[in-house]
Amino acid sequence: MMTDNIVFSGSLLFLSLADVFQLLGGNTCTGILTLRSPYAADAGLVYFSEGNPVNAVWGPYRGLAAVHALFGWTDGAYDFSEEDISGVEPVIRQSMMEVLLDALRLLDDGTIPRVGALSPDHTLTAAKGPGAGPEDLVCPIKGPLVDYRYVTIENHYADGQTIVKQGKPGKWLWVICEGTVRILKETPKGPVTLARLGEGCFIGTIGSFLYGNYERNATAIAEGDVQLCILDIEVLHREYSALSPDFKKILLSLDNRLRMINDHAVLAYLGEYAKELPSGAAVEEKYQGSSNLHIIRSGTADIIGKGPRGDVHLLTLGRDDVFGRIPFMAFGHEPLAASVATSQDFEAEMLDSRSLQKEYEKLSHTFRNFVFSSATNISMTTRLFYQLLEKT
Numbered sequence: 001m002m003t004d005n006i007v008f009s010g011s012l013l014f015l016s017l018a019d020v021f022q023l024l025g026g027n028t029c030t031g032i033l034t035l036r037s038p039y040a041a042d043a044g045l046v047y048f049s050e051g052n053p054v055n056a057v058w059g060p061y062r063g064l065a066a067v068h069a070l071f072g073w074t075d076g077a078y079d080f081s082e083e084d085i086s087g088v089e090p091v092i093r094q095s096m097m098e099v100l101l102d103a104l105r106l107l108d109d110g111t112i113p114r115v116g117a118l119s120p121d122h123t124l125t126a127a128k129g130p131g132a133g134p135e136d137l138v139c140p141i142k143g144p145l146v147d148y149r150y151v152t153i154e155n156h157y158a159d160g161q162t163i164v165k166q167g168k169p170g171k172w173l174w175v176i177c178e179g180t181v182r183i184l185k186e187t188p189k190g191p192v193t194l195a196r197l198g199e200g201c202f203i204g205t206i207g208s209f210l211y212g213n214y215e216r217n218a219t220a221i222a223e224g225d226v227q228l229c230i231l232d233i234e235v236l237h238r239e240y241s242a243l244s245p246d247f248k249k250i251l252l253s254l255d256n257r258l259r260m261i262n263d264h265a266v267l268a269y270l271g272e273y274a275k276e277l278p279s280g281a282a283v284e285e286k287y288q289g290s291s292n293l294h295i296i297r298s299g300t301a302d303i304i305g306k307g308p309r310g311d312v313h314l315l316t317l318g319r320d321d322v323f324g325r326i327p328f329m330a331f332g333h334e335p336l337a338a339s340v341a342t343s344q345d346f347e348a349e350m351l352d353s354r355s356l357q358k359e360y361e362k363l364s365h366t367f368r369n370f371v372f373s374s375a376t377n378i379s380m381t382t383r384l385f386y387q388l389l390e391k392t
Helices: 016-027 064-069 096-109 231-239 244-269 355-361 367-391
Strands: 007-010 031-035 044-049 052-058 079-084 124-126 136-138 151-157 162-164 174-185 194-197 219-233 294-300 299-309 310-317 322-324 336-343 347-350
Touching: 007 016, 016 031, 016 079, 016 096, 016 367, 044 064, 044 219, 052 064, 052 294, 136 322, 151 174, 174 244, 194 244, 194 367, 219 231, 231 367, 244 310, 244 322, 244 355, 244 367, 310 367
Parallel strands: none
Antiparallel strands: 007 079, 031 044, 031 079, 044 052, 124 136, 151 219, 162 219, 174 194, 174 219, 294 322, 294 347, 299 310, 299 336
16 A cells, blocks of 8 residues: 655654654644554554544554554554545544553553563664764654755765764755765764664754854764755745744744754763753643643743653753744654743743644745654654663
């Protein structure tokens, strides 16, 4: 039933099924999620309609029972294919978030059997290849298909060749057409791998769209032969310039999150990250589990992640940063997997999620893919951060 419509794939050793569900739900995806594991004889299929699971099958299980059973997989691979599922009977009536919360509760209760050799916390393995750090990620993440209408030049890089160097200037935005690229951060202990990116993923951040100086905040190295496509920045900049001020602030705030969580992952790798929760900030109950999106007008908001061993301080947001549920994406922070603690002088305003969703739907295919890639990177690095903390 699978065709050439695969737009998202990766390893369950790195991105959990809960994270995958959030990404598909946040992007209102329609199609088929396929899961395969060396510890399961049959593949699992989950059918999504506009971001909600409507049916599933794995071995003898059907519907919601199949979804719950698949949440026990700790090892395997997944891919999502855009498909017409009009012939699939919608037997699951709950929303994606309801299904996700129920499955996580059953998983915590021990009701769902685990399938795989490793626990979800053991997602790192020995590094291989030139330029690798002492630890590596198991499987590269892959993104949506490339829209060649935005491509201006194609570049080829040989195995081990440096594509960009941390701290060097550069305004190019690439999308990976073929091969795998390792993203590294230089540290006093040597380089640490933050991500391995495959076809459809972007190299570059929102800073590539903006005028002014821009320094690369990480090093990118080719693993094997790599083909990159340079995107037309002027076209993307014009699209960015036409966005509403609130939508621009969402994108800039996401970029800020990714930068902070990358930096915190480096500190965790060095054993220098303070695990203590911030003092003087109070958890604001009205923001916990809220489906609304807010923008900070004054003060700060600390995002407290629900890590595998308890609460962890993920990052601190300030003026013009956004927090809460972004209607067109999810990345494993609040409202489901993190809480919000605010300073005494904190003030925030609620944004119009419906109009922001409509604005997102009008974006070009390439720009939406870039936003989707940003959410995936935040989710991946957050999971890596948790695991590095466990090892210190």
